[in-house]
Amino acid sequence: MSDNDAIPQPRRQLLISYLAAAAVGTHLLEAALPGLGPWFKPGLANTFTLVAFFRLGWQAAAGVALIRVLVGSIALGTFLSPTFFLSVSGAMGAVLTLGLLSGRSSCTAEPSAQRRVLGGFGVVGVSLLASMAHISCQVLCAWFLIIGHAGIFLALPWFLLGAWATGIINGLLAFLILERLARFTLLGEKR
Amino acid sequence: MSNKENALLWRATTLSDRWLILLSALLIGSLAVYLFRRPAGEEVIVERHNEIVLRLPLSRNQVVKVQGALGEVAVQVQEGRVRLLEYASPRMIGTRSGWISRAGAMVACVPCDILLRVTGENGAQTSTNGLDAISR
Numbered sequence: 601m602s603d604n605d606a607i608p609q610p611r612r613q614l615l616i617s618y619l620a621a622a623a624v625g626t627h628l629l630e631a632a633l634p635g636l637g638p639w640f641k642p643g644l645a646n647t648f649t650l651v652a653f654f655r656l657g658w659q660a661a662a663g664v665a666l667i668r669v670l671v672g673s674i675a676l677g678t679f680l681s682p683t684f685f686l687s688v689s690g691a692m693g694a695v696l697t698l699g700l701l702s703g704r705s706s707c708t709a710e711p712s713a714q715r716r717v718l719g720g721f722g723v724v725g726v727s728l729l730a731s732m733a734h735i736s737c738q739v740l741c742a743w744f745l746i747i748g749h750a751g752i753f754l755a756l757p758w759f760l761l762g763a764w765a766t767g768i769i770n771g772l773l774a775f776l777i778l779e780r781l782a783r784f785t786l787l788g789e790k791r
Numbered sequence: 792m793s794n795k796e797n798a799l800l801w802r803a804t805t806l807s808d809r810w811l812i813l814l815s816a817l818l819i820g821s822l823a824v825y826l827f828r829r830p831a832g833e834e835v836i837v838e839r840h841n842e843i844v845l846r847l848p849l850s851r852n853q854v855v856k857v858q859g860a861l862g863e864v865a866v867q868v869q870e871g872r873v874r875l876l877e878y879a880s881p882r883m884i885g886t887r888s889g890w891i892s893r894a895g896a897m898v899a900c901v902p903c904d905i906l907l908r909v910t911g912e913n914g915a916q917t918s919t920n921g922l923d924a925i926s927r
Contacts, residue, residue, distance in 0.1 A: 713803075716805060719807055720805055720806065720807035721805060721807045721808055721811065722803065722804060722805040722807070722808050723803060724803050724804045724805075724808045724812070725804070725805060725807055725808035725811045725812075728808070728811055728812065728815060729811070732815065753826075754826055754827075756822065756826070757819055757822050757823035757826060757827075760819045760822070761819055761823075764812075764815055764816060764819060768812060771803070771808075772799060772800065772803050775799075775803040776799075776803075
């Protein structure tokens with residue numbers, strides 16, 4: 601796995617930090633959204649994880665996701681609370697999925713919005729799969745930590761439906777960002 | 792949906808993505824059907840103070856009076872369904888819940904201390920009873 605060939609280190613770290621900052625910002629904005637209730641979040645912050653994945657590889661995506669969860673929870677005051685563990689479990693599920701999907705072939709230098717991963721999935725497919733993994737891990741975590749009753753699985757179709765819709769929408773958004781990003785050659789980036 | 796949005800959906804997705812979108816929707820749909828479908832009930836159990844006071848088959852139409860904490864209540868069975876009729880409790884939630892018929896379904900009148908629950912094949916209930924949690 602050498603995504604590093606495509607983009608030299610300083611530039612890579614810069615982009616990771618930009619994406620992480622954007623993800624944290626979106627995470628906080630989302631937490632302030634009214635009316636969505638505790639059961640549903642669009643997960644817009646994850647678009648930046650996706651961008652990191654398609655642009656820089658899955659380790660970078662893992663970095664962006666973990667920074668988002670850590671900094672986001674500290675800013676919101678939920679660090680080490682049940683909410684935090686739900687966040688971590690979701691992010692872990694999504695990142696593991698990204699890792700599995702990236703296989704050995706994600707280190708190409710082709711335009712990132714058009715990149716294909718294992719199984720021929722593009723941005724939207726990856727987003728959908730990661731979103732499903734995210735919510736499934738969260739439901740499992742909620743079952744272990746909070747609810748402790750198998751009845752929670754009766755709500756699984758609703759959770760999955762939400763993840764399905766937001767997964768597609770976030771995938772499309774990430775695609776648009778990647779397209780935009782591909783137009784620029786930023787400092788030190790080889791095309 | 793405008794043409795522009797359609798174009799984005801088309802441009803942004805690969806063949807695998809489109810199949811995934813379709814198949815995952817079908818999978819979620821069938822999971823929902825599998826989880827939410829319950830067999831029709833066979834028997835209604837009437838409980839007072841956590842003790843079974845009456846069992847009635849849903850196959851026979853009848854109205855049976857039961858003594859509750861606020862006086863007599865009626866349990867009406869008709870065409871495979873059952874409902875609780877009582878007019879003494881403040882909010883009549885049990886009566887306003889209406890007919891129930893599926894295995895695992897329940898109706899309760901807390902002030903009258905009466906609980907109706909429908910059981911399915913050989914008295915078995917679904918594992919979760921359609922409840923999020925139970926506390927006593």
